[in-house]
Amino acid sequence: MSTMVKLRLPDGRVLEAKIGESILEQIPPESGLVAKVDGKLVDLTWIVREGVGTIEVLDFNSPEGRETYWHTSSHILAQAVKRLFPEAKLGIGPAIEEGFFYDFDLGGKSFSPEDLERIEEEMRRIVKENLPVVREEMDREEAIKLFKSMGEVYKVELLEEMDEDVVSVYRQGEFVDLCRGPHLPYTGYVKALKVLHASSAYWKGDERNPVMQRVYGISFPTEEELKRYLKMREEARKRDHRIVGPQLDLFSMPSEVIGPGLVIWHPKGARIRRVIEDFLVRVHLKWGYELVYSPHIAYTNLWRTSGHLNYYRDFMYVFEKEGIEHAVKPMNCPFHILVYKSKRRSYRELPMRLFELGTVYRYERSGVLHGLLRARGFTQDDAHIFTTPEKLEEEIFRVIELDEYLMRSFGFEEFKVEISTWDPRHPEEYMGSEEDWNRAQSALEEALRKKGYEYEVMEGEAAFYGPKIDVKLVDSIGREWQLSTIQLDFNLPKRFNVTYVDANGSEKTVIMIHRALLGSIERFFGILLEHYAGNFPLWLAPVQVRVLPVAERHLDRAREVLERLLNAGVRADLDDARGTLGYRIRESELEKVPILLVIGDREVESGKVAVRRKGKGNLGSMDLEEFLRGFMEEFLPPDLRGGSSTF
RNA sequence: GCCCCGGUAGCUCAGCUCGGUUAGAGCGCCGCCUUGGUAAGGCGGAGGUCGCGGGUUCGAAUCCCGCCCGGGGCUCCA
Known part of the structure; x- marks a missing residue:
């Protein structure tokens, strides 16, 4: 008796699976990356068997799909490196939260930026070759023999530590790797990739072990997604507090x-x-x-009582006075x-x-x-x-x-x-x-x-x-x-x-x-x-308001406005009216001052202020008191808002 | 701490491969001119122990060694 096996596609459609055929043959071309059967991930090349539950096909929008995508990408990376550096010994190459890496032992050498470019090119070639990725199961002993013959000492070491009797390897073209899988069916599934950077890491993360060269990469199903990712990385880099902090003079x-x-x-x-x-x-x-x-210091003995000393001593700044050991407090x-x-x-x-x-x-x-x-x-x-x-x-x-x-x-x-x-x-x-x-x-x-x-x-x-x-x-x-x-x-x-x-x-x-x-x-x-990329909300901004006179003849009125703001508890300062207006507005924008009050002939005459909000441009003129009433809540810390104003 | 990479003006960087005038640029800074209406007006000027120490050399920013500091990782994160 045969029960029906259902096949759910990423777009939600459900097909009836044919027993004895691979998933790949039954779904629209490149509509999925990997599948889940009874809670287990399998390659799309997996042959549908009777008696299994619903087969769920996953694409890049699922965590498992992404992981598979990046895992196969890491194999492509390793294959490219082996082509260019046949003497490299393979370490491990997992998918990570964002992208993937692969570790190589280069016998003391490291990758140059030019090497990384060549590796990326070679990866593209492998993608273009659209090699089938084939799973193969073998006895552990057989696998040890295989990887020994290839000189892959680290793979042999991994195999020797395993408990399983049968292990799986994946082949794509001339490349073979010990791997649990699953993988994409073809290398051509990887559409857009980038080698990001190289660094070093210890084999198994232990500094007594040999140093491996770790190459990081990322890949996506479309060029746009890759571009968006690289842009976001660039954005993160631009936000780096180590750069922005000194830049904003914080x-x-x-x-x-x-x-x-x-x-x-x-x-x-x-x-x-x-x-x-x-x-x-x-x-x-x-x-x-x-x-x-x-206090910031105390006898070291205090931390002996707390028990911190044994464990924490190396982290403490310890010094001696009058024959007694003191320490700067670590907690x-x-x-x-x-x-x-x-x-x-x-x-x-x-x-x-x-x-x-x-x-x-x-x-x-x-x-x-x-x-x-x-x-x-x-x-x-x-x-x-x-x-x-x-x-x-x-x-x-x-x-x-x-x-x-x-x-x-x-x-x-x-x-x-x-x-x-x-x-x-x-x-x-x-x-x-x-x-x-x-x-x-x-x-x-x-x-x-x-x-x-x-x-x-x-x-x-x-x-x-x-x-x-x-x-x-x-x-x-x-x-x-x-x-x-x-x-x-x-x-x-x-x-x-x-x-x-x-x-x-x-x-x-x-x-x-x-x-x-x-x-x-x-x-x-x-x-x-x-x-906030340096654009602090009003209550945190170091300078909340800058008063900006159009020309020097407006300085007197600007000083009056400044004084009113300071008396109201607003963190405000005064622009000195040197240089062109456009230049000074640009300066304040770059300093990320959230509000500018521009004072020119019109404002001096009318007694108003022209309000410019960072990112929103000119908000028009208003009465100074009206401005204060309108913004005071935002100037205050959250716990002081609501009702009783301080001015 | 370990591995790899780096350190030239306040900042971002060029020069270093292959040693050889007075080490350059842009921004910033200072001065003068400009009095300008919502993201860069013009002209001029100052500013450098080329991270520090040692070595090689007739000669070192450039080559070599050590150290300091930074970056990317590993590890750690009571």
Whole structure:
């Protein structure tokens, strides 16, 4: 008896599949890239069998389709390299989030930019040859023999580590690679490709292993998509905070003079930072946090008590005075604990929330430094919450609410949430009892559920001392950034003996929550800068309004207008009227000043101001007071808006 | 930390392959002229230990070595 097998095309049409024929033969030409049968991905050349469920054909719009596309592209890359550099030994070549790479051992050599161009040309040739990509299964032993005969030592190594008895290889023309698949049916399916750059990486990511040359590439079904991607890359490059920041005179990192990973905040950057920090402080006070300060240095012993020293010593700046070892603080937790422990605490005082803009220094390895995003000195919006187990879930909920409020205030709308839990198979690797962990993890999940968030559970990703929630946000050009982290800690309360007296008069150990929502001010600032490409919203702009006299004879009136703006609390400055009007407007545009008030003969006479909004052009003239009323809300930080104006 | 690539004026870059006048350009800066109505007015000028140190050479921005700093990766990210 034969059941019907259905074949669903990417456009939603459903065909009846013919048993014994390949999928490829039954669908319109190049209408799909790969297929999913009963949850398993198969090549389009797969022969339809009886008794399988619906076959779903996938195209480039699906993650699996893209992955297959890029995976085959990586094989084309490897084939091109083998043609041009027969002595190259193949490493691995996966699809990645965007595009693909392939690793090669060139015996100590590396690829020049000209090599990369030649490789790209050769890849195009392979595409043009439209070679069939053929899957072949063989015994592992047979495969080892095959790759040994080709001198592919890394493939042999991979094979020897595998458990499977039967492995698959894929052939296209003269090229053969060990690969699980699936792949596109022909190399000609790849329409537009680009070799992006080369770099080096260690075999299996281990620096004791040989260095491989990693070549990155990208490919798309159409030239337009490739062009759009390259444009977007260019856009991302232009937004790079390391370029835009100094360009807008916000900050600099003169590492030759002060050392790597350290930031100098220039006046305009400092203005923005101050606005952000003031906002944070007000909001935290409103949300029931207390503001504290702690020193930048302390005896190294403090971190011995916290247990950080063993693990963290290499990251700490340590020095000696009067025979005692001191360290610059790499984190604020112990100080906040000391605030808590300065007296005996009752359950009535909990939860206690201590907040500090805590500047810390960590000796990050030089290779990981990256502008503001990974610096050696940075300021955390750090808080430690001491709570009873009963209040834990509600407290987590509140932290998440605050986090969402902050993110939305800064213009981020899209989030991704992850919970890192322990690995229940290895409880011995974690601090705390199974009850502790289960209660804590369900508190985290329950809080997220109540908030209506979707989240991903990363089992085994928790730190030994407690589970955590990480929040990533998505920026204006679709990139994801890890920002907020909310971590439970069963460890420090025990080490420092952090307790409270409960309703029955008995002493209990608190549960501690570490949380940094923006993460670090520096990092967040860098992300904001890239998110807005330097065009900060009005409430964050370092100069909100520039008064721009048409000629020097308008300077007096311009000064009056400036004074009115400053008195109203607006961050405003004055253009000095030197040079042509067009030139000065251009200057202000490049400086990304959001609003220009142009003052000429007409304005002096009428007492009005001509308003120009960046990106929108001339908005026409209006009365100065009318202008202030119209824009004041936008000038203010989100928490100060609505009603009581300050002028 | 490791691998590869790089460092020339405040910025972006040319010159380096093959050593040889006084190291160039654009932007910015300064001065003068221009008093201009919504993204570049004109003319002139100043500005450089060619990342730092050493070596080779009659002679080094250029070739060699070491170091510092940056970039792309790997790794790390309590």
